[in-house]
Amino acid sequence: MILTQDLAGISDPSFSPMPAIESLHLPLSPFAADPWNVIAAALREWAGRRGVLLRDSMLLLPFAQLLAPARRAFASAGGWMPRIETTHTLARSLGPPVPTAPHEISFDPVLDRLRATQMLLAQSSGPGWQRRDPAGFRRAVDAIVETALALARAAAAQPPAQRDAFWRHARDVLVPLPGPGSTERWLARIALEWAAAMAVPATDGLYLLRPGAWIALQAGGPDPLMRQLLEHAAAADGVCAMIELDVDPAAPFAGLDAGLQPPALACCDGFEAEAQAAAAQVLAHVREGCTPVALIAQDRELVRRIRALLERSNVVLLDETGWKLSTTRAAARVRRMLDAAAHDATTDALIDWLKTAPQLSHSVDALEAACRRHQITHVAGLEGAALDAGAAKALGHAQSVLARLHGPQRMVPADWLTRLEAALRAASALESLQADAAGRQVLRAMWFDAPLPDALHAAHATAMSLADFSTWLADLFEQRSFIPEVSREAAPEVVVTPLARAMLRPFAALVMPGADERHLGAPPPTMALLSDAEARSVGLPDGQARRHAELFAFAHILRVPKSTFLRRRLDDGQPLATSPLVERLGQALARHGARYADWTDPRRAIDVLLTPVRRSAPGAAALLPSRLSASGCEALRACPYRFFATQLLRLREDDELDGEIEKREYGLWLHDVLRTFHAGRAQPGTSADEIARLFELGEASRLRHGLDAAEFLPFWSSFTSFAPRYIDWLHRRDADGARWRAGETEIEIHPPQLEGMALYGVIDRIDAVTIAGRPGLELIDYKTGSVQGLKDKVRESLEDTQLAFYAALVDAGDATPLRATYLALDATRGLESIAHPNVAASAGLLVEGLAHDLRRLRGGAALPALGEGVTCTYCSARGICRRDHWSADTVPPFVAPE
Numbered sequence: 068m069i070l071t072q073d074l075a076g077i078s079d080p081s082f083s084p085m086p087a088i089e090s091l092h093l094p095l096s097p098f099a100a101d102p103w104n105v106i107a108a109a110l111r112e113w114a115g116r117r118g119v120l121l122r123d124s125m126l127l128l129p130f131a132q133l134l135a136p137a138r139r140a141f142a143s144a145g146g147w148m149p150r151i152e153t154t155h156t157l158a159r160s161l162g163p164p165v166p167t168a169p170h171e172i173s174f175d176p177v178l179d180r181l182r183a184t185q186m187l188l189a190q191s192s193g194p195g196w197q198r199r200d201p202a203g204f205r206r207a208v209d210a211i212v213e214t215a216l217a218l219a220r221a222a223a224a225q226p227p228a229q230r231d232a233f234w235r236h237a238r239d240v241l242v243p244l245p246g247p248g249s250t251e252r253w254l255a256r257i258a259l260e261w262a263a264a265m266a267v268p269a270t271d272g273l274y275l276l277r278p279g280a281w282i283a284l285q286a287g288g289p290d291p292l293m294r295q296l297l298e299h300a301a302a303a304d305g306v307c308a309m310i311e312l313d314v315d316p317a318a319p320f321a322g323l324d325a326g327l328q329p330p331a332l333a334c335c336d337g338f339e340a341e342a343q344a345a346a347a348q349v350l351a352h353v354r355e356g357c358t359p360v361a362l363i364a365q366d367r368e369l370v371r372r373i374r375a376l377l378e379r380s381n382v383v384l385l386d387e388t389g390w391k392l393s394t395t396r397a398a399a400r401v402r403r404m405l406d407a408a409a410h411d412a413t414t415d416a417l418i419d420w421l422k423t424a425p426q427l428s429h430s431v432d433a434l435e436a437a438c439r440r441h442q443i444t445h446v447a448g449l450e451g452a453a454l455d456a457g458a459a460k461a462l463g464h465a466q467s468v469l470a471r472l473h474g475p476q477r478m479v480p481a482d483w484l485t486r487l488e489a490a491l492r493a494a495s496a497l498e499s500l501q502a503d504a505a506g507r508q509v510l511r512a513m514w515f516d517a518p519l520p521d522a523l524h525a526a527h528a529t530a531m532s533l534a535d536f537s538t539w540l541a542d543l544f545e546q547r548s549f550i551p552e553v554s555r556e557a558a559p560e561v562v563v564t565p566l567a568r569a570m571l572r573p574f575a576a577l578v579m580p581g582a583d584e585r586h587l588g589a590p591p592p593t594m595a596l597l598s599d600a601e602a603r604s605v606g607l608p609d610g611q612a613r614r615h616a617e618l619f620a621f622a623h624i625l626r627v628p629k630s631t632f633l634r635r636r637l638d639d640g641q642p643l644a645t646s647p648l649v650e651r652l653g654q655a656l657a658r659h660g661a662r663y664a665d666w667t668d669p670r671r672a673i674d675v676l677l678t679p680v681r682r683s684a685p686g687a688a689a690l691l692p693s694r695l696s697a698s699g700c701e702a703l704r705a706c707p708y709r710f711f712a713t714q715l716l717r718l719r720e721d722d723e724l725d726g727e728i729e730k731r732e733y734g735l736w737l738h739d740v741l742r743t744f745h746a747g748r749a750q751p752g753t754s755a756d757e758i759a760r761l762f763e764l765g766e767a768s769r770l771r772h773g774l775d776a777a778e779f780l781p782f783w784s785s786f787t788s789f790a791p792r793y794i795d796w797l798h799r800r801d802a803d804g805a806r807w808r809a810g811e812t813e814i815e816i817h818p819p820q821l822e823g824m825a826l827y828g829v830i831d832r833i834d835a836v837t838i839a840g841r842p843g844l845e846l847i848d849y850k851t852g853s854v855q856g857l858k859d860k861v862r863e864s865l866e867d868t869q870l871a872f873y874a875a876l877v878d879a880g881d882a883t884p885l886r887a888t889y890l891a892l893d894a895t896r897g898l899e900s901i902a903h904p905n906v907a908a909s910a911g912l913l914v915e916g917l918a919h920d921l922r923r924l925r926g927g928a929a930l931p932a933l934g935e936g937v938t939c940t941y942c943s944a945r946g947i948c949r950r951d952h953w954s955a956d957t958v959p960p961f962v963a964p965e
Contacts, residue, residue, distance in 0.1 A: 087302075087304070087307060088297050088301050088309055089117075089306075089308045090311075091113050091309075093106065093109045101573060101626075102312070102571060103136050103137055103139070103140035103571075103573075104140050104143075104144070106137075106140065106284070106310065107137075107140040108144065110126070110282065114280070117306065119279055119280045121146075121148055122147040123279030123280070124150070124278055124279050124280040124281075124282055125150050125157070125276070125281055125282065126150065126152070127153060127154060127281070127283045127284065127296070129153070129284065129285065129287055129290055129293075130567075130568060131153055131155075132572060133571055134151055134153070134156070136572060136573050137151050149280075150278070154270055154273065154296070158269040158270045158272060158273060159269070161272045161273075162269075164269050165266055165269070167265075168266065169182070169520075169521045170182065171264060171266050172215055172216065172261065172262060175520075176212065177546050178523075179215070179216065180209070181480070181522060182261075182522060183208045183215070187204070187207060187208060190257075206595075209595070210258075210595035210596050211257055211258045212258075213595060213596075214254075214255055214258035214259075214262075214596045214597060215258035215259075215261045215262040216262075217602075217607050218237065218262040218263075219265050221233070221605065221607050222234065222262065222263075222265070222268075223265075223268035223270055223271075223292070224270075224606075225295060226274055226295055226299050227267075233605075233606065234259075236605065237259055237605045238259065240601055240605050241255050241597075241601070252596075270292060274296065277305070279306065280305070281300045281305060281306070281307045283297055283309045284309075284312065285309060285310065285311050286312045286571055286619065286623060287313065287619050287623070288313065288612065288615055288616035288619055297309060312571070312623075313623075314618075314622045316619075319618055319621075319651075319655075320622070320651070320656075328628055328629070328630075328664075329656055329661050329663055329664050330629075330631060330632055331665065332632050332633075332645075332653075332664075333631060333632070333634075334634060334645075335633060335634070336637070337635050338638065339372075341634070341635040342373050342580070343376065343670060344670065345369075345578055345580040345633050346376035346377050347668070348631050348633070348669050349362060349578050350377070351669035352576040352578070352629065353560050353561065357628075357629055358558075358559075358561075358575055358576075359558070359560060359562050359573075359574055360560065360561045360562070360574065360575065360576045360577070360578060361562055361572070361576070361577040361627065362562065362564070362578050362580075363564065363565070363578070363579040363580075363624070364563055364564065364565050365566060365579060365581035366581030367388070367390065369580050369581055370563060370580065371390055373580065374386065374563065382560045382561050383553070383557045383559050383560045384551075384553065384562075384563065385553050385561070385562045385563070386563040387563060387564045387565075388548070388565055389551065391544070391545055391547075391548060391549070392508060392509060392512060392544045392545075392547040392548060393541065393544035393545045394549075395505035395508075396423075396503075396505065397500055397505040397506035398544040400420075400423045400500070401509060401513075401540070402537065402541060403416070403419050403420040404424075404472075404487075404490060404491070404494070405472070405487070405537040406420065406537070407419070407421075407465070408472040408473065408490075408533065409534065410533070411447075413444055413445055413446070414443055414448070414449065415444070417434075417446050417465060418434065418435050421434070421461060424468075424494050424496060430457040430461035431461050432457075433455060433458040433461060441453075468490055468493045469490065471486055471490040471493055472487065472490050476532055477532050478530055479523065479524060479525045479530055480523040480528055481523040481524045481528065483536040484513055484514065484515075484519065488513075488515055497510070504551065508549055509544070512543060512544065512547045513540075566587075566617065566620045566621065567616065567617075567620045569620070569623070570619075570624060570626075571623060574627045575627075575628065575629070576627065576628070576629040577629070578630075578631050578633070580634075581634070582632035582645065582646045583634040583638075583644065583645060583646055584644045584645065585638070585643065586646070587621070587648055587649065588647035591613040591617075593610060594607070618648065621652075625652075631666065632646075632649055680949050681953070682931055682948075682953055683931070683932050683947075683948050683949065684929035684931035685930055686928065687711060687715050687930065688924055688925050690715040690716070691715065691921070692714055692715070693823070693824065693825065694824060694825035694827050695825070695826055695827075695917075696827055696828055697828045697868065697869050697872040699713070700868055700913070701868040704868055705933075706933045706934075706944075707929075707930035707931055708933070708948050709932075709938075709943075711930040713943070718947075720943050730851065732772075733779075733782040733851070734851050735772075736772060736774065737851070738811065738831060738849060739772075740761065740764050741810065741832075742810040742811045743764050743768065744760065744764055745807040745810055751797075751801045754791070754795070757794045757797075758791055758794050761793070761794070765783070769783075785893075789893075792897050793892070796897060800834075803837075804836070804837055805835070805836045806834060806836075807832065808833045808834055808835045809830075809832070809833045811829055813828070813829045814827065814829075814877070815876075816875070818875070818914050820914055820915065821914070821917065821918050821921060822921070824921060826872070826876060827876075828872060830846055830848070830873050831847060831849045832847040832848075832890075833845070833847070833877070834847060836886065838884040839884060843883055843884035843885060844877060844886070845885075845886040845887070845888065846873045846874060846888070846906075847887075847888055847889075847890050847900075848890065849892055850889045850892065854901070857891055860901075861889070861901055861902070861903045864903060864904050864905065867903055867909070870888075870889070870903040870906055870909075871887075871906060871909035871913045872910070872913060873887060874887050874903075874906045874910035875910040878910075884907075885907050886906065887902070887903045888901060932949075934948070934950045934953065
């Protein structure tokens with residue numbers, strides 16, 4: 068007979084308890100606020116009736132967080148109390164754990180993943196699989212670890228005498244099969260045999276104990292180990308009792324009329340609104356003295372944001388869940404050092420690491436400036452580079468530290484960790500990591516304060532390259548959780564805990580954000596290698612068992628006197644519905660004539676005095692440059708404030724030093740190839756010869772510019788199709804009498820209208836052509852952009868600045884007619900020329916207009932931000948002109964002096 072409460076059914080109908088296990092009927096509503104005093108009183112009454120001495124009895128609880136409230140309840144009643152433990156705390160009290168051998172499961176996900184990798188590589192197909200499909204190989208390793216750990220835990224719950232039978236049955240279920248699914252079954256058998264070789268579980272010692280009575284409290288679903296312990300003791304005529312506090316999964320809210328206080332349900336607009344509302348609700352409970360408050364961590368990303376909001380109010384907070392250690396700055400510092408030590412490290416990676424190293428960051432600005440000035444994208448390129456004293460000093464310090472990570476190409480993890488510790492010590496990083504809470508946990512995760520496990524040493528571990536070690540260390544940080552440290556001097560006001568650890572705890576209030584269809588009541592994930600039927604057959608929890616466990620935990624938290632569920636309507640723009648469990652509870656409330664409580668938003672409104680943001684309109688006559696380029700002229704015409712920022716203040720966006728080849732670099736390379744090609748082209752040749760020469764010059768230019776062949780491959784592929792089209796276009800021009808005259812020509816002029824300001828620029832190409840029967844010049848600007856965009860650019864000739872500016876630079880006069888065109892190099896059906904109509908006239912108007920604008924600027928005219936058209940879309944000065952924050956209805960007109 069199973070021990071049950073009056074209003075709750077048995078959570079697992081398939082379980083047939085042994086008759087010798089007694090049940091204790093408690094006068095306890097499923098939704099009573101504090102069950103522990105009732106449980107303690109009922110156990111004392113049962114012990115007196117049975118003649119059982121509680122001091123000789125063992126009370127087993129489902130998880131450790133229940134130990135304190137249970138012990139307090141028995142202590143407050145006076146008299147003898149049972150020994151209150153969980154199966155794991157009780158097993159640990161019997162003696163220290165037996166060290167696991169390197170080939171055995173350690174239940175450490177990092178070490179077990181390393182061992183699974185070794186086992187899979189030991190298979191005949193393993194090395195080839197890893198080379199052919201690295202991502203699939205890693206997923207297979209993860210699946211083996213997941214399955215092996217689940218089987219090992221299920222086996223550990225078996226009495227020692229029945230464990231061999233468990234493994235025989237598992238082998239019968241997971242017999243190898245041919246055809247579809249054979250790979251999954253093969254991996255499952257590897258996991259099975261690995262799990263079967265595990266060490267003797269520490270919990271086996273529990274079967275040797277002979278307390279006066281075994282009493283188990285079951286909540287949140289059946290605990291196989293507790294069940295087996297009671298059955299084993301009952302078979303030996305021991306006194307056993309079980310308290311089942313879970314609801315009936317078929318009618319989980321049957322006791323709603325017995326004291327349930329309906330929770331409040333809040334629906335928020337989005338992520339940030341939900342985080343703010345949840346934080347405000349928690350703070351409202353704290354101000355009212357309803358502490359501790361349970362903050363349920365259903366959506367970890369959301370709860371982390373809520374925690375950040377709560378920390379601003381200095382609440383005493385205990386976080387039982389934490390977050391991934393890989394997301395901490397301390398872990399990032401270690402990873403950046405390894406990135407900087409790679410043989411192909413970029414200067415970007417080196418500088419990123421130096422900025423995190425306090426003892427090495429003093430000269431990093433000088434090194435960064437030198438890398439940008441000389442466009443050095445890889446650390447190898449710094450060798451022999453002309454660096455100033457500050458940059459050379461930073462580089463020397465960095466090299467002396469990183470040298471400790473250089474050695475044999477492949478080493479076992481233990482040797483890599485030893486070298487990493489030496490490098491961190493040389494960079495004086497160990498001290499700063501020790502001074503940081505996350506840093507201390509990072510050091511512990513790398514076993515810097517304890518002996519390294521045997522699985523990491525040479526006799527058992529696989530040798531790794533530095534890149535492999537860096538990936539392995541990243542996985543190590545990903546598998547570890549950072550648990551924030553909390554002061555034990557004050558009782559926590561807020562406890563962040565998962566749903567499964569919130570039940571039966573004495574919380575005064577509860578706030579559950581993430582009560583939506585994705586985070587609460589969603590279909591549980593299935594095991595990678597086992598179907599639900601296979602999992603159920605070998606004694607593992609299937610999908611239904613996991614759904615029931617979540618349902619039981621949800622029902623238990625309804626005991627908390629004040630509860631609030633929150634969800635959001637949209638998540639990344641996608642509609643988000645209410646959780647099925649919340650909907651089910653709402654329907655049960657309606658059947659009892661109740662509903663969710665009204666939620667009052669506890670956020671306080673703050674009156675803010677509006678301060679309109681007006682357009683920037685500086686005046687800077689004294690900063691006008693002595694010469695102006697085509698881009699500067701374009702900036703002045705497009706938006707005066709852009710001209711102010713980029714030409715007068717000389718503000719520039721720093722280029723990335725990631726070494727990735729971009730289209731801009733391809734354009735510079737292509738300009739160089741075409742200039743070299745035409746400079747050495749005395750006479751036209753055959754198409755085949757000239758195409759071959761373009762390829763030859765292209766490869767030489769790539770090598771000269773230090774462009775990596777693999778990274779350049781997409782652009783080379785484009786050039787392969789471009790070269791025949793270009794030669795075809797060039798031969799047609801040859802037939803028309805056009806001749807290349809100059810390329811990449813830098814010109815500077817001093818128009819008298821500009822009163823001393825010079826115009827300068829570099830013209831891609833100047834050809835000698837015949838215009839209207841007269842010898843003339845054609846100015847050509849190579850473009851790798853959209854053909855339609857170029858056509859739109861010249862449709863209104865006075866809006867096209869670049870070709871008109873180049874025509875003004877040439878200033879050939881009326882005796883030599885001019886023509887100016889954009890040459891679209893990316894046209895797929897052949898190169899296309901887009902001419903600027905009557906460019907000489909446009910050039911004259913451009914210079915006159917520029918002279919007029921400069922006179923006004925010298926006279927003190929403002930340089931307002933226009934904020935109009937497509938000019939703002941890609942403007943580098945948009946952030947400093949505050950375009951996105953203007954108050955359009957309060958912007959006064961600008962009046963500039965003539």
